[in-house]
Amino acid sequence: MDLRIFTEPQQGATYDTLLTVAKATEDLGFDAFFRSDHYLKMGSVDGLPGPTDAWITLAGLARETKRIRLGTLMTAGTFRLPGVLAIQVAQVDQMSGGRVELGLGAGWFEEEHKAYGIPFPKEKFGRLEEQLAVVTGLWATEPGKTFDFHGTYYDLTDSPALPKPAQSRIPVLIGGHGATRTPRLAAKYADEFNIPFASIEDTARQFGRVRAAAEEAGRDADELTYSGALVVCVGKDDAEVARRAAVIGREVDELKANGLAGSPAEVVDRIGRFAEVGAERIYLQVLDLHDLDHLELISAQVQSQLS
Numbered sequence: 001m002d003l004r005i006f007t008e009p010q011q012g013a014t015y016d017t018l019l020t021v022a023k024a025t026e027d028l029g030f031d032a033f034f035r036s037d038h039y040l041k042m043g044s045v046d047g048l049p050g051p052t053d054a055w056i057t058l059a060g061l062a063r064e065t066k067r068i069r070l071g072t073l074m075t076a077g078t079f080r081l082p083g084v085l086a087i088q089v090a091q092v093d094q095m096s097g098g099r100v101e102l103g104l105g106a107g108w109f110e111e112e113h114k115a116y117g118i119p120f121p122k123e124k125f126g127r128l129e130e131q132l133a134v135v136t137g138l139w140a141t142e143p144g145k146t147f148d149f150h151g152t153y154y155d156l157t158d159s160p161a162l163p164k165p166a167q168s169r170i171p172v173l174i175g176g177h178g179a180t181r182t183p184r185l186a187a188k189y190a191d192e193f194n195i196p197f198a199s200i201e202d203t204a205r206q207f208g209r210v211r212a213a214a215e216e217a218g219r220d221a222d223e224l225t226y227s228g229a230l231v232v233c234v235g236k237d238d239a240e241v242a243r244r245a246a247v248i249g250r251e252v253d254e255l256k257a258n259g260l261a262g263s264p265a266e267v268v269d270r271i272g273r274f275a276e277v278g279a280e281r282i283y284l285q286v287l288d289l290h291d292l293d294h295l296e297l298i299s300a301q302v303q304s305q306l307s
Helices: 016-027 056-066 082-096 110-116 127-141 181-189 199-214 238-247 253-259 264-276 292-306
Strands: 002-007 032-035 069-073 101-107 146-149 153-158 171-174 192-196 225-234 260-261 281-286
Touching: 002 016, 002 292, 016 032, 016 056, 016 292, 032 056, 032 101, 056 069, 056 082, 082 101, 082 127, 082 292, 101 127, 101 146, 127 146, 127 171, 127 181, 171 181, 181 199, 192 199, 192 281, 199 225, 199 264, 225 253, 225 264, 225 292, 238 253, 238 260, 253 260, 260 264, 264 292
Parallel strands: 002 032, 002 281, 032 069, 069 101, 101 171, 171 192, 192 225, 225 260, 225 281
Antiparallel strands: 146 153
């Protein structure tokens, strides 16, 4: 079971804070550092000092880390044109020596679009499908050849399809709870399917849909990696769990029901239940980015039991 650290910087984090967490992620043996792609806080937090851009952040981290994978859950398709995104991600992959992964989603948070003057189109899923075709098509085009795409939303003619990423194929993550279109897209384009903040039962059901869609598309369902994302709150005793839950404004019982919370043994057991339904990787949503002792505890007493 791979454990990855997943951050939500729109809730309030500087680049230096993210760098500190990314370095701890690497030093403590976690597999990857991922971040969300949002420009506006959610909930009652102040969000200060303000948003950081996902791919600018990852470009910096690419030069400051050596081992961990770097990526997004999920880059909002509404924020970037697919040709520009392909250039950005390929460049960061080069800067990292081939450690980048692209999670790409349709975009959903309308308020952040209004706040920063970003168009929020009605038909987002069709755009996402074309974006996936464009981004992966540009990367797959052989050097010296050109790429053309003529869709409903995007039109590319005689693109040199440069630059190329360092990896022969940048892993693409697709995720969500949709019952039909999301599994179909994952079967066609994804290297990894991720379901965020879901119960064990819903996770099993969605993994089954993706597997069925892959087989229907003539693809080996085992070619995909299946993962989940869950908020994490671990403590060496009940008091520490309660303290960490209070800091992030959550109740312990709710976190135990909907996330990964409790003692290391409790969390290992719950992760094991997700593994039983097919999860191979878990993204640990860390909401208090200043509590590095939390990461050390997870590394020493949770990750060590799952390696």
